Amino acid sequence: MDRTQEKLNNLLDLLAMRSCQPLSYTEELELNHLLDEFPEYTPDYFEPIAALADSTMFVHDPKNLSSMPESIQKKIIKNFRSQNAESKTLQIFKNIFQTPKLAWAMTCLLAIGTSMSMIEFRNYETNYRNLPVKKALLEITSEDLIEYNWFAQTDEFCDCSGNVMWSDDSQRGFITLAGLPMNDSSKNQYQIWIVDPNMHANPVDGGVFDIVTTESPTIIPINPKLPIGKAKGFAITLEQTGGVVISEQPLILTAPKERPESTYGISQTTI
């Protein structure tokens, strides 16, 4: 068997495993490496067929069927309704945008609001006001929104989760994080990096932030220090207070998991 076939079989083994069980950290790394070599395969290559086979086995074999207890169904519906009620404001926004009669009026208001918030957005002190609303607004209004989940680059941060949302057109975005340890802001701060390999040789500084609580997920705005053409990836490092221009620290989290290929041949382990 030649080396390429061996690698392909290895990739398919890992994809088959991924569709049925959690992979270890090493297996995840190996899978990502192999996916880079065989871009025609996607991480979910076997997932639809595994899901369908799974459902078939449940449905065709009565002894395997379980009914969700009614009390749990009721609890889930109750929780859903209360969560849904909280997002009513968001729903109102959505409805307004879907109603042609109000579209023009809202566009004018939004234009004014966006201009004002742009001024406010660049101000560090006001940057952290009304973040959930700003995030929701970006989500509704951006046509080019991209969203990635964060992936820990070391076992130490494997409990971290969350995502990053970014719009090239708006030149803004937000990250949501849970599980990142609190930092001592007098000694160090977390720093966001935006990877735009076609426009910038080095990742662009996206601002620094502190984690002041581990109780609930934190929303942080991304403030690029240079214009971004097309963001291909994001990363977080822990730096000296105030941040740095070029980092030499190891990556803590990345989104997506593997760094997008750079036209400038930057190393994958440091920014």
Added chain:
Amino acid sequence: MNSNLKNQPSKDGSVAKKDIVILDLIAKDHPGSFEMLIEKYGNLVWSIGKKFLGNQSDLEDAVQEVLIAIWKSAGKFDPSKASEITFVSMIARRRFIDYLRKITKHKSEDSMDDDNNNIHLYKESLLNQETDLALVKSAIDELDEDDQELLNLSVYQGYSHSEISDILNIPLGTVKTRIRRNLMKLKDTFATNKIQSNVIQLNNG
């Protein structure tokens, strides 16, 4: 099949239960669509979750997360790419696997008391609506008995490859190769059956 036409709500806002594509309704913000999602797929999600997580308190939280994730993803559902049940169970499996990794707990063998009153209705509802299930069942039936057993342990019962190696007392490498080949074969056979089924449907008008 034009699912949009099939699932138009009537003037009073009600929807005929037969052949309902729940994800379409969710995407259109139809009132009560989350409850309908639970009615149609709650048991499937629960069963998949129970297989992966076992533990009741984790299971409740995870099932809730999964159902909300399906509800939020409904707009991405494309019936030309996958059937509704594939979409639902794919999200469920991926979320439960991620959840399992997050809590880093091993699957529990603890049995749980079930309320099986609605199982018959649940099974009927899924069987009636999903021809894909029949197609993939026929693809599974084409596999050797040994391969079916492997698939059963891996995909359905949720054992890891190394656990299967221990259970069946065969080398880990062999388990990996055979499961990979079985999934490839299943994927190919299902795709072929699907094309044939579509051709038959077209010929029948």
